[in-house]
Amino acid sequence: MNWAVSMYLSSMVFLMIGSVSCIIGSLNMMLNFNITVIEWEIFSLNSCNIVMTLIFDWMALMFLGFVLLISSMVLFYSGGYMAGDKTLDRFIYLVLGFVGAMVALIVSPNLVSILLGWDGLGLVSYALVIYYQNEKSANAGMITILSNRVGDVAILLSIAIMFELGGWNFIYYVGSMGDNMLTTSLSLLVILAAMTKSAQIPFSAWLPAAMAAPTPVSALVHSSTLVTAGVYLLIRFSPMLVNEGVKSFLLIISCLTMFMAGLGANFEYDLKKIIALSTLSQLGVMISILALGFMDLAFFHLLTHALFKALLFMCAGVIIHNAKEYQDIRSMGSLVECMPLTSMNLNLANFALCGFPFLAGFYSKDLILEVAFLSWVNYVSFLLYAAATGLTVCYTFRLVYYSLTGGYRLSSCVSVSDDSFLMTGPMWGLSVGAVFAGCCLSWLIFPDPYLICMGWELKTLPLMVSGLGALVGYMLNMMNVSDVIKSLFFYKEVVMAGSMWFMPFLSTFNLSSSALNLSVKVQKSGDGGWSEYLGGQGIYMYFISGSRLIQIAQDSVVKLFMKVFLIWVIVMMIFIF
Structure with a gap:
């Protein structure tokens, strides 16, 4: 057994x-209502203590358990998917670094230490997106890391604002801050x-572009790590969301995101x-219910979504x-005949995604x-x-059509099967979670059930829009309405809906031309110009010239004094003699 395989298994x-x-x-901890906070004093200088703080409550440990579970399944899966890769050890290092950064973010109640995990996620995700080292991966990695840098700057500014509170352990302050300007x-x-890390509007373009990474990385990123980091941070800061204007802004942005993502998925063929x-749409669901003040529901859906995604x-x-790395769904059909296990699990996860009764997604969604x-x-x-719920079921049944029915469209030279145990084995554990995790988590997180009293119109509305979405999604694809030739009649509408409302074009345009050119000008005139002239270099030259003047003056005074x-002495000698 070589070193890479041994490291992979361990x-x-x-x-x-x-x-x-x-x-x-x-x-x-949930049973005993315990919270453990560990403070490690790294060093103390005079009255300044540099302390590393870790928090272990039921929420952090539960989320950490799900992250580690999915990470172990992804590593097991990678043994088959990345079997022919010559740099498997590098891939394992990156995945483990990614998991380590997420762990640091989860157990940190301190904004400074959260920034380490936050930046670590951004850095390692960039390395994973550009893993295949081609132009498409490079462009996707660039838009990913530049979009996430906006969030990094926001965290840095938050650290500066929390300096006014006397500390950066936000867990001690968020519950007692009122509705004021600082809050x-x-x-x-x-x-x-x-919004940047969870890809809400207008930062949504990087999330589909990050699909340039290997598929095991996508399974890890889109289920429990990178994109859920923003939701987890908002859950931790949720007691501070007391301003109604801020909550309304967050609600409308998240609702628009889940509608835009659901609409775009119905026009996508990759x-x-x-x-x-669909991940983007579910992130909108989590943040929208969090904006309404239900932090526990957002965390519940975060956990169930991680398993089936x-x-x-x-x-x-x-x-x-x-x-053979072909991703167009139009070239697939009747996969259930050749890949029954994979097709079964695919549609099980799809039904859990759209909230089929008594699957994991049903209990939360x-x-x-x-x-x-x-x-x-x-x-x-x-x-x-309502519209986003119907669109979710619509693109779900679109995938059902292309995976279960229709003609076999793959090449005759392609042999598809479920032979690889390394890739099909982890599906069994996650499929059990996709079936039973919803009810188990609902019993644990909500021991007292919600009492919901509403009219039959609102009660049956999710069922009605889901049924309508399923019918439309299956029938339109069966009739080939989404065919390229037929979609030319509504070319502008189809392009707008299928391109995420032109967000990738706007993001790359702004990043490549306007914003970067402006930043170069600001850097030349600001950081490299006036701030240098009046700042570091200017002060240095001022001290140098001043010290020279002082030295000249001192030399002149000494010479004058000697003269x-x-x-x-000469005058006194003349008078004496």
């Missing part, structure tokens, strides 16, 4: 043991950071991008790997919709909720 086992330990610890500024900056847009990406990776309909939401948000002294 990492997988270690992550699985850590996952089981964290989940057991979370259940223990509003801090909440807006945290929301901006979460299998991985369809699943990426990782399963969905793994199934897509098996299909793409067997189809149905509860979120009912609570949202029962809350004081504006009419636009209500319509966007006067000699003249005085």
Whole structure:
């Protein structure tokens, strides 16, 4: 056994043991209402203490257990998917670094230490997106890291604002801050950071572009790590979201995001991008219910979504790997005849995604919709909720059509099967989670059930829009209405809906031309110009010239004193003699 394979197996086992330990610890803390805070004093200089703080409560340990569980499944899956890769050890290092950065972010109640995990996620995600080292990957990595830098700056500004509170352990302050200017500024900056990391409008373009990374990385990124970091940060800061204007802004942005992503997924033909847009839609669901004040529901959906989304990406990776890296769903059909196990798990994850009764997504998503309909939401948000729910089921049944029915369209030279145990094995564990995790988590997180009283119109609305979306999604694809020739009649509308409302074009245009050119001018005139002239270099030259003047003056005074002294001595000698 070579070193790379040995490291691969030991990492997988270690992550699985850590996952089981964290989940057991979370259940223990949930039962006993315990929170453990560890402070490690790195060093002390005079009265300044540099302290590393870690928090272990039921929420952090539960999320940590799910992250480690999915990471171990992804590493197991990578053994088959990346088997022919010559740099498998580098890939394992990057994945483990990615998981380590997420762990640092989860257990940190301190904004300074959170920045380490936050920046670590951005850096390692850039390295993973450009893993295949081609032009497409380079462009995707550039838009990914530049979009996330906006959130990094927002975190830095939040650290500066929290300096006014006397410390950076936000866990001690967020519950007691009232509705004032400091709280509003801090909440807006945290929301901006979460919007960039969780790809909300107008920062949504990087998330589908990040599909240039290997599929195991996509399964990890889109389920429980990178894109959920913003949601987790907002959950931690949720007691601070007290300003109604800020909450309304967050609600309308998240509702627009889930509607835009659902609409774009119905016009997309790339299998991985369809699943990426579904992730974007579910992130909008989480942030929207969080904006309404239901932090526990957002965390519940975060956990259930992690399981079936990782399963969905793994199934897509098996299909793409067997189809010789071909990702166009129009070239697929009747996959159930050749890949029954993968097709079964794919559609199980799809049904959990659209909230099929008694699967994992049903317990969280149905509860979120009912609570949202029962809350004081504006009419636009209500319509966007209903439309996004229907669009989710619509693109789900679009994938059902291309995976279960239709003619076999793959090349005769392509042999597709479920032979690889390394890729199909992890599906069993995640499929069990996609079926049973919803009910188990609902019993744990909500021991007292929600009492929801609403009319039959609102109660049956999710079921009606889901049924309508399923019918439209299946029938339109069966009739080939989305064919290229037929879509030319509505070319402008199709282009706008299928291109995420031109967001990738606007993002790359602004980043490549306007924003970067402006930043170069500001850098030349600011950082490299006046700030240098009046700042570091200017002060240095001022001190140098000043010290020279002082030296000249001192030299002149000494010479003058010696001349006067000699003249005085000569005069005194003349008078004496």
